[in-house]
Amino acid sequence: MTEFAVRPLAEGEQRPAFDVLSQSLHGPVSTDERWAKRAEGFPAERKFGAFEGGTVIGVTSSIATELAVPGGTTLPSAAVDGVGVRADSTRRGVLTALMAEQLADCAARGEVLAHLHASETTIYGRFGYAVATRGKTLRILKGRARFRDDAPSGGRVRLVGTDAAKKLIPELYERIAPNSPGMMTRPPVWWNWARDGLVGENFVAVHTGPDGDDGFVLYHPQDRRSFEQPEAGAALVVRDLHAANTGALAGLWRFLCRVDLVGEVRAPDRPLDDPIGLMLTDPRACEVLGLEDSTWLRLVDVPVALAARTYRPAAPVVLEVTDPLLPANSGRYRVAPEGATRTEEPAGLALGVDTLAMIYLGDRAPSRLAALNRIEVRDPAALPEADALFATATAPWCGTPF
Ligand SMILES: CC(C)(COP(=O)(O)OP(=O)(O)OC[C@H]1O[C@@H](n2cnc3c(N)ncnc32)[C@H](O)[C@@H]1OP(=O)(O)O)[C@@H](O)C(=O)NCCC(=O)NCCS
Numbered sequence: 001m002t003e004f005a006v007r008p009l010a011e012g013e014q015r016p017a018f019d020v021l022s023q024s025l026h027g028p029v030s031t032d033e034r035w036a037k038r039a040e041g042f043p044a045e046r047k048f049g050a051f052e053g054g055t056v057i058g059v060t061s062s063i064a065t066e067l068a069v070p071g072g073t074t075l076p077s078a079a080v081d082g083v084g085v086r087a088d089s090t091r092r093g094v095l096t097a098l099m100a101e102q103l104a105d106c107a108a109r110g111e112v113l114a115h116l117h118a119s120e121t122t123i124y125g126r127f128g129y130a131v132a133t134r135g136k137t138l139r140i141l142k143g144r145a146r147f148r149d150d151a152p153s154g155g156r157v158r159l160v161g162t163d164a165a166k167k168l169i170p171e172l173y174e175r176i177a178p179n180s181p182g183m184m185t186r187p188p189v190w191w192n193w194a195r196d197g198l199v200g201e202n203f204v205a206v207h208t209g210p211d212g213d214d215g216f217v218l219y220h221p222q223d224r225r226s227f228e229q230p231e232a233g234a235a236l237v238v239r240d241l242h243a244a245n246t247g248a249l250a251g252l253w254r255f256l257c258r259v260d261l262v263g264e265v266r267a268p269d270r271p272l273d274d275p276i277g278l279m280l281t282d283p284r285a286c287e288v289l290g291l292e293d294s295t296w297l298r299l300v301d302v303p304v305a306l307a308a309r310t311y312r313p314a315a316p317v318v319l320e321v322t323d324p325l326l327p328a329n330s331g332r333y334r335v336a337p338e339g340a341t342r343t344e345e346p347a348g349l350a351l352g353v354d355t356l357a358m359i360y361l362g363d364r365a366p367s368r369l370a371a372l373n374r375i376e377v378r379d380p381a382a383l384p385e386a387d388a389l390f391a392t393a394t395a396p397w398c399g400t401p402f
Contacts, residue, residue: 004057004089006097008105008133009047017049017059018042024084025119041192047082048101050094050354055063058085058094060102066185067113068178068310068366070362070392071310075390077113078106078300079184081402099127103326106300113305114298115184124296128325132361133182133396134299135269138276142233142264144285145257153278154248156210163206166195172206172213176244182272182295182396190402198401202239207248215248217241225265228396233263241267244398250279269294271397278393290330294399297357302329305360306340314388315335315381321356329353348382351375362392 009017010364018038019029030038050058061082080102085094106114115132118124147153160168171189177183187192198218207215218241221234236256245250253276256265265290269292277286302321316336316354323329334343347368355374358364366386369375377383 004050004052004092004094004097006048006050006101009044009049009059010107011044013037013040013049013056014044016049016056016091017047020056020086021082021084022058024086038168041189042082043189043337044220045313046078046105048098048105050085050098057089058098059083060095060098062102062106062114063187063189064109064111065187065235067115068180068181068183069183069305069360070396071308072309074178074185074284075305075308077115077184078102078109079112079190079402080114080116083116095123095343096126100325103127103298103300107328108332109328110301112257112301112324114271114300115295117294117335117396117398118229118296121293124298125354126355127294127298128323128353129298130357131293131402132357132363133295133398134272134363135287135292135294135352136272136274137266137292137399138274139278139287139289140253140257140265140267140271140280141285141287142257142262144280145205146281146285147250147257147279148281149255152247153254155214155247155251157205157207157251157255160204162200165199168213169199169204169216169218170195172216173242176214177242177399180394180397181392182363182398184398184400188399193324193402195368198240205251205252206385207247207251207255208245209248211250213239214245215252217252219256219265221262222266233261235283236262236265238265238267240399244266246275249275253279257307268292269399269401271399273393281330294360295396297360299329299353299360300326302331302344302353302356305392306333306335309360311337311340311389312391313333314385317382317386317389318343318345318347319356319386320350321353322350323353326353335386337376346378348379349375349377349386359386361396362390362394366390 202218345378
């Protein structure tokens, strides 16, 4: 029984759709003042609504970005956000209908990938998404954090005022990123949302190396004093940290660990291989507080996606991919160091399009997923070759909230 219809959102329908989204996330219905502030960042373009009797009951949205894949190529990717269904209309298939429409639209636009951050891990697997990057939350205990003599050094760090930062940081990000698999471009519509919140509400420090500005960090202090610990130094909370090279990364971490009246630096969503711990004389001064899933990736155009990334030296492997939602992706692909193409050869490994997303950026090794029955092994010799082909030198990382 479906009494609702899904279609692109029309001009003038943004505000009720925004309110559905806000309430689905336990937020308020917009006041005129709040809507005036949010309208620019909530265009009708790229949004789909589910309507029942003329009323919006569900919404999904996306922004057009480019996402970096192993080898350095970037691919058009829909960054899916703004997903919500009215609490009185859930579990009737509204999201399922919205996702089908949105994925068909991505394919029609020639977008090769779609990616999102999930509020709950049970939602998106059924639509072909799977975890393709993860992040870790770090705590650096300032009192124990001494940099090794051989840790990269040089360059300098300066604080930048808010108004200057709102112009400088988007330009700097565009120049230095995306520079590793999983990172995405940040289009103007993203900055409309982030300029005031992310940049405007944080301290901004910029690193300058031999070739000019090459890294930045946005952070704010959090008071930790209490009756028990009246002299506890603040926690510096890192909101956004990007560097073009290890020298700039080291310079920014050194700066953060040197700020006065601070007991610890907390940095959520850092790359799994962030090297800060290895730069310290006491690596345990850098604690890992948590590990979170970050990018949920969906391969919208499997042949183009597979052909676009690079592969490491190994014998060719044939993958049989199954994609019930976008059946044009189903089929066999020969993956080799010189590239990936469709083939009629028999497959050594068979997997769903969601599992393919888990190995695509290099986050998981095929053999580990085969051991969990996520990959069917038809030719055992194919498994170590697939591990070698898909391996990457750096851990994939997104580093952009949306
Ligand atoms: C998540 C949400 C959009 C799902 O919408 P929905 O219209 O209820 O989803 P559907 O009815 O199409 O569900 C499809 C399937 O997914 C399951 N599912 C959907 N959301 C789920 C959830 N949060 N937890 C567990 N299962 C969920 C449904 O049970 C259903 O399974 P079935 O096909 O086996 O019956 C909706 O619950 C919501 O708005 N939640 C709050 C806001 C939110 O978390 N948004 C996502 C931001 S990333």
